[in-house]
Amino acid sequence: MTRVIFAAFGGNESYEALQRFGVQLERLAGSHYVTVTLPEGWRLEPDHSGCVNIVDERGRQRAVMGNTGDAKYYIEVRPWFRFSDKGDYTFREECSLTVQVADANGTIIYSVQSPPRYIEGATDAYFAFSDGCRLIEQWLDQNYPGWKSLSAYWD
Numbered sequence: 001m002t003r004v005i006f007a008a009f010g011g012n013e014s015y016e017a018l019q020r021f022g023v024q025l026e027r028l029a030g031s032h033y034v035t036v037t038l039p040e041g042w043r044l045e046p047d048h049s050g051c052v053n054i055v056d057e058r059g060r061q062r063a064v065m066g067n068t069g070d071a072k073y074y075i076e077v078r079p080w081f082r083f084s085d086k087g088d089y090t091f092r093e094e095c096s097l098t099v100q101v102a103d104a105n106g107t108i109i110y111s112v113q114s115p116p117r118y119i120e121g122a123t124d125a126y127f128a129f130s131d132g133c134r135l136i137e138q139w140l141d142q143n144y145p146g147w148k149s150l151s152a153y154w155d
Helices: 012-021 124-143
Strands: 003-007 024-027 033-037 043-046 052-055 061-067 073-077 082-086 098-102 108-113
Touching (some): 012 024, 108 124
Antiparallel strands (some): 024 033, 043 052, 052 061, 061 073
């Protein structure tokens, strides 16, 4: 069993999802510190950015603990579905990206080519990614209606 005391600010949704996973969180009286007790087989893995990942017995990243750089700490649960993109980020008038969603195992389950955007300046890739994400969100709504829940679809 792994136990750690961590100064953490996190939304109630993150704490509730962690507790549904079997992580025990106990706020220490009169402070913003919590004792985090992980389920059997789970571990903490530091990463290159200075954060600490909470990893389950199958090697899947369930949450990350870190700080914002201004002495504020957080625990953030990673959802089952994760968005990413592939594309050309050179500045040009037309920008289109392939936006994909993968599960926590890294398997790409759906991808779309975002519609071309004709925008001047540095924001074209941002808008193309946003457009692609909206298309994927519509697909997830139809095929995985509980996808927005932090604890859905893990097991």
